[in-house]
Amino acid sequence: MLEWKELCDQLFPQGHTVKADGQVVTGQGRIGDETVAVVGTLDHAAIGVDIALQLSEAVIDIMKQQPGAPILMLVDTQGQQLSRRDELLGNSPFLAHLAKCFAVARTRGHQLLSVVYSEAVSGGFLSLGMIADETYAVPGAQIRVMALPAMSRITKLPLEELEALCRTSPILGPGAHNFVALGAVEEIWEGPLDQCLLTALAKKNNLDKRRELGASRGGRTGAARIAQLVREH
């Protein structure tokens, strides 16, 4: 698995100022003739109220200090922080606040990209990663909603059956490749990461095309069709 420093060195061979503060990384990277604002997590951070506040502070700072700069999210999260304290203070409003910060950044012309470089899980991925215009992953990155044994316990479906289904259906099982098939991950970056990032930056797509992508890739065929039926009803 890539460490965040190594990731940044590969993404920004012209140099970067990305630094860690606890489990949050922030800074800037030079690529081509652009300066990309970087914000992310490390060490499989559980995103609860503290990290959500730290990340949203960084996004607000970017809007004020680097208006219009592309923002790259570096994603390494095991999901939302599972704790009584975080729910008491409000994971819901704090994680929503982070999402709102990104949503406002998008309206202010910031291109939003994310790259899963280690792991991305459920509620953490929702607020840091999937909120981007486009999400990418590096080879070996793990993406999941829940590990299969836990899923088996909760759904009361036999583990063997789930494992067998995961081999054929991208809907259920862990894996970045499944999220590619479903349209939530644009692609897995192969080759020099700076070149991959440059290509992604050039696309400047800020519409949510994940359903159409999932349909064209054959992994998720219902969502685009149903939403269209509802719009055109």
Next chain:
Amino acid sequence: MSGAHKSFLERTARQRIADLLDNDSFSEILPPAERHFSPHLPVLGQPVAFDDGIVIGSGLLSGAKVLIAAQEPAFMGGSVGEIHGAKLTGLLERAVQQRPAAVLLLLDTGGVRLHEANAGLIAISEIQRAVFEVRHAGIPVIVLIGGSNGCYGGIGIVAKCCDHMIISEEGRLSVSGPEVIEAAKGVEEFDARDRALVWRTMGGKHRYLMGDADLIVPDDIAAFRDAAISLLGASRPLTLESITQEHQALQNRMQRFSACADATQIWQELGVTDAKNVPLAEIPEFLEMSAHVRREEHA
């Protein structure tokens, strides 16, 4: 919409919509007769619902055109699968085109439907993006929470991405449910069987006192209806200024309450009159006990 008290908690999605909106004004989009159900459940030998557990459509609220969605509590815990999620996203996109006076979301869910986990999570992200598009168009998105499943998982995050929230005393809002926390961190961290603890930590009164819910109502659909009418046309702009203010408020919350072990301590710290009696108080009495807090804290 008749005078008799009708519990929001105990009713189905369709009954809630019928009683919330003006009489006979609801028109359903993709009703069960059209049979749009999850293609993933039969593969797992699971029963399907012909509406995939969510009712969507348009209607009138006090004469104003609204779009509305209600999650059906009895079907798989109101969980979000591919079709369920796409119906909601489609409705939000329709709102941007049609510009109703509001979009009402009656959320009653445990979050992602694990039987189609990846598609469910992505659907929630798409709902979230669509909510922001509706808000950017200046159309208020009003969340109503008062069902048996509460509002959990990723939808618990989406709920706070909307303009307004109306919650009942019975309503709950969180990301992780009590059972999930207990399973992951042990019963010392969260005893999911301690219902009083669940309500203190995640329940409507706490969310109202913290300022996360805008209005709290008794478990009565007529009360939800009146509350929703009061919010028609009131959209909250999502701007750098507004999120900077929200950031300040959340920072303050963290500084003041980060060390509090229990909701009762937070309520005392907030200056709620007779904080220990918050869980027992009926809504009118509770509103009296907390009026000055709401005035001073969340003006």
